[in-house]
Amino acid sequence: MTAFDPAASRAHLVEAGQAHLVEHAATLSETEAERFLAHAAAQPWAALAKAAQSESSSPATSLRPPQGLTWKRQQAQGGVRGRLAEMGQAFLAGGRVATILLAGGQGTRLGHPGPKGTYVFGPEPDRTLFKILGERIAAAGRRAGRAVPYYVLVSPATEAATREAFEEAPSWGLDPAQIHFVVQGQLPAVDDAGRGLLAAPGELAMAPDGHGGLWPALVNAGVLDELAAAGIDALTTFQVDNPLGRPLDPVMLGWMVERKAQIVSKGVAKATPDERVGVLARDISGRHRIVEYTELPDDVPESVNLGSIAVHAFGVRFLKDLFDGGYEMPLHRAHKKVAHLDAAGALVKPTEPNAWKLERFLFDIFPEADRFEVHEVKRTWEFAPVKNAEGTDSPATSRLLVDAEVRRWHTERKLPLPDPVSLHPLEVDGAEAYL
Ligand code: UTP
Numbered sequence: 001m002t003a004f005d006p007a008a009s010r011a012h013l014v015e016a017g018q019a020h021l022v023e024h025a026a027t028l029s030e031t032e033a034e035r036f037l038a039h040a041a042a043q044p045w046a047a048l049a050k051a052a053q054s055e056s057s058s059p060a061t062s063l064r065p066p067q068g069l070t071w072k073r074q075q076a077q078g079g080v081r082g083r084l085a086e087m088g089q090a091f092l093a094g095g096r097v098a099t100i101l102l103a104g105g106q107g108t109r110l111g112h113p114g115p116k117g118t119y120v121f122g123p124e125p126d127r128t129l130f131k132i133l134g135e136r137i138a139a140a141g142r143r144a145g146r147a148v149p150y151y152v153l154v155s156p157a158t159e160a161a162t163r164e165a166f167e168e169a170p171s172w173g174l175d176p177a178q179i180h181f182v183v184q185g186q187l188p189a190v191d192d193a194g195r196g197l198l199a200a201p202g203e204l205a206m207a208p209d210g211h212g213g214l215w216p217a218l219v220n221a222g223v224l225d226e227l228a229a230a231g232i233d234a235l236t237t238f239q240v241d242n243p244l245g246r247p248l249d250p251v252m253l254g255w256m257v258e259r260k261a262q263i264v265s266k267g268v269a270k271a272t273p274d275e276r277v278g279v280l281a282r283d284i285s286g287r288h289r290i291v292e293y294t295e296l297p298d299d300v301p302e303s304v305n306l307g308s309i310a311v312h313a314f315g316v317r318f319l320k321d322l323f324d325g326g327y328e329m330p331l332h333r334a335h336k337k338v339a340h341l342d343a344a345g346a347l348v349k350p351t352e353p354n355a356w357k358l359e360r361f362l363f364d365i366f367p368e369a370d371r372f373e374v375h376e377v378k379r380t381w382e383f384a385p386v387k388n389a390e391g392t393d394s395p396a397t398s399r400l401l402v403d404a405e406v407r408r409w410h411t412e413r414k415l416p417l418p419d420p421v422s423l424h425p426l427e428v429d430g431a432e433a434y435l
Helices: 006-015 019-025 030-041 045-053 071-076 080-093 129-144 159-172 211-220 223-229 250-259 316-324 362-368 395-412
Strands: 097-102 150-154 179-183 186-188 198-200 206-208 234-239 263-269 279-282 288-291 306-315 332-336 355-359 372-376
Touching: 006 019, 006 030, 019 030, 045 332, 045 355, 071 080, 080 129, 080 250, 097 211, 129 159, 150 159, 150 211, 159 179, 179 211, 186 355, 206 355, 211 223, 211 316, 211 355, 211 362, 223 316, 234 250, 234 316, 250 263, 250 306, 250 372, 263 288, 263 362, 288 362, 306 316, 306 362, 316 362
Parallel strands: 097 150, 097 234, 150 179, 263 372
Antiparallel strands: 186 206, 234 306, 263 306, 279 288, 279 306, 332 355
């Protein structure tokens, strides 16, 4: 490793338009200045400035519905779900599947102090989102006859509190040996000119690099190689803010096996045409992608109506080939309120967005797949997002959805309802579980 060269770092930062950071370093002690310069010089300033200054991409044109297993087909052919579930169950029992929970976000909209997974969803006082989801992964493992490797993506903002919360994981039915934490990267927040902001003296304002930070984090930590070496073929991903998320759904996994798909993504019919969710579609070149609602053209056909619920399955071979081949993820900008030091060194807490956070999107790799399949699922069975403190997609709306789903699941099986009505991983005669 080459020795740290402060002069070279200063020159590099000036060239990258970050002269103000060099000036700031001059106000720090020698050790602090070296640490700060080394950190600052390692940031990808050119890419950050470019992303901060680019308008979001133009609306996608000529969209078509995606290819995949529609809900209608699952209803029409009574046996298809059962057959696929058996295939998916065999895949799980063969130890070919791992899963990763995305839990690195800052959850600013919910405003809960701490990682979103530590939010008590209830109704029991210990039912955090981490516990609800952890119990589901444990139940899937019991049913498969082997523990499913459970990765948890954290960021420097969520790591410590998440590790602490996971000390309870044995009481959720998980074996500590099956749990692995992966820490995603951070990127500096920048102003309109692409200049880094200071969070405190000697400290850049940093933010997690988005859920797409999953991929560089897995590559850097050697996880893709680890999965391949362990004979794991599929990695599924899910979010911490959907208590109905079913990342080990045997039907989805069976569909992946049957279609030899590189990616399967779950979709639900949009509630209304203008619902603000990303839409699964095929683009003009026949590639599948998620199109953000902000990028949907006005003339999008009515048939393009499958919203993403952010549960996906990826082939490990596909991921390895993609990233071994040097695939680089694009950066997207989001205008946010970022507290920072002003030129006089005073802390400013803006009330309006003042800076750009740069993020990677997990699904930006979708168009790289040659074999992509959608798995349409029933919205009320699998989607109860917790995004905002109040109103739409809040704990209140999510709890109503979970309540309704618990009632459905039990009623259809003629089972007594739990009291209070709560989402526990019920297993019926070892043959069926809420997965
Ligand atoms: P969101 O995009 O809803 O962001 O994340 P968020 O950070 O949870 O909430 P807001 O926007 O600040 O209110 C969707 C999922 O992606 C994860 C989140 O933890 C959540 O499960 N995520 C998001 C990460 O793992 N890392 C990130 O950098 C961003």
